[in-house]
Amino acid sequence: MRHKKFPKIPEATIKRLSIYNRILNELSRDGIEVVSSARLSEISGLNAAQIRKDLTYFGEFGVRGVGYFVTHLRDNIKKILGINRQWNLIIIGAGKLGQAILSYGNLKSQGYNIVAAFDNDPSKIGTKIGAYNTPVYPLTKLKEIVRKNTVKIAILTTPAVAAHEVLTMLEEANVEGVINFAPVKLNPSKNIKISYVDLVTEFDKMVFKISSE
Amino acid sequence: MRHKKFPKIPEATIKRLSIYNRILNELSRDGIEVVSSARLSEISGLNAAQIRKDLTYFGEFGVRGVGYFVTHLRDNIKKILGINRQWNLIIIGAGKLGQAILSYGNLKSQGYNIVAAFDNDPSKIGTKIGAYNTPVYPLTKLKEIVRKNTVKIAILTTPAVAAHEVLTMLEEANVEGVINFAPVKLNPSKNIKISYVDLVTEFDKMVFKISSE
DNA sequence: GTGTGTGAACCCTTTCACAGCC
């Protein structure tokens, strides 16, 4: 309900806000207090007008003739994205990719807290894995742990064949969003958000770029 | 040089070709010989007209009133993308994420062969890591191994601070493309292709979607 | 009849150019 007052925000704008947030964090760490859209353009490689337009979808954060105050803008972007607080996540599939994500410090430092991993491999259940010793549970515990930790987002790193079955369980547990690393289109029955991270297509795109010139 | 005869192909079309390839592989495995754009639309969730338009950028692969012959179309897409052969890759950064990619069977099965990993951690150098026992070398060996294996694509999974330094070395070794998992914009000096895989932005986008309704 | 191939229409996003404000 919160942002429906902002109509028609391009998907790409959201992605760029996330990038601005990262850059502003770095500028803030370096003690820089004010930044212009021209400077942000240099750092990000994005068009300066685009940066200004992205920001004005959500308000007027800049000062004419001056620029943007770094921490003020950063804090506002965090609020807009909804990342001005911790998010509890779970991960389904404790294979290699799952373990890599569990150990990925950049998520932790951005407020993403993976509270549990799920797998059906009996040799994994009951152990703690990854850099932050995340406990591994069987999928029968899914509903309970989602409720206890108010988990809204699940990361799916199972093999493709298992993905749909897991999706049904996630829907039953009232998870609201799934970040899907399995190379299959998911067909959610409920109003659940799905996003796709597809590594093979990234490699294929790179091969095309290289091969086509 | 090969595809410059095809003018102005949307970036998104290339990504979809990769998806069509995956779906056609599955259809082929299931013994299905002919498929219509309507059926591909059901499977992929993409608009049928879009699918037809994507394909006609590169030729006329279909038969009116019939559809597309699965293996014929699949083989043509592979040729268009340049994935009708093996590609030797290297990975820089033998941390958790690097190891996960090294062990990711979907890349292997699509003809991506990671021949070596590079890291500066002395305790890793000389060992073999991941599901396919990939050898780990110091970065001083980069040029030699790239040349010996005709490597054109590198995967970058170092921490952000190291990324630029590594990029320079990759340029000197005449690598043509970099798939960058480090959360920094790279500024290549030579004509090297860079693509970005940014996990944190994916999570931020999902949080926005969930928070904004 | 059926399903592709495709110009035209539509829609969305980016970029320009400058008015407006510090």
Next chain:
DNA sequence: GGCTGTGAAAGGGTTCACACAC
């Protein structure tokens, strides 16, 4: 003077609708 905010223009990509081929 300098930099933001923003209508207007340009640019790209998607979808429609139907002619055309089997």
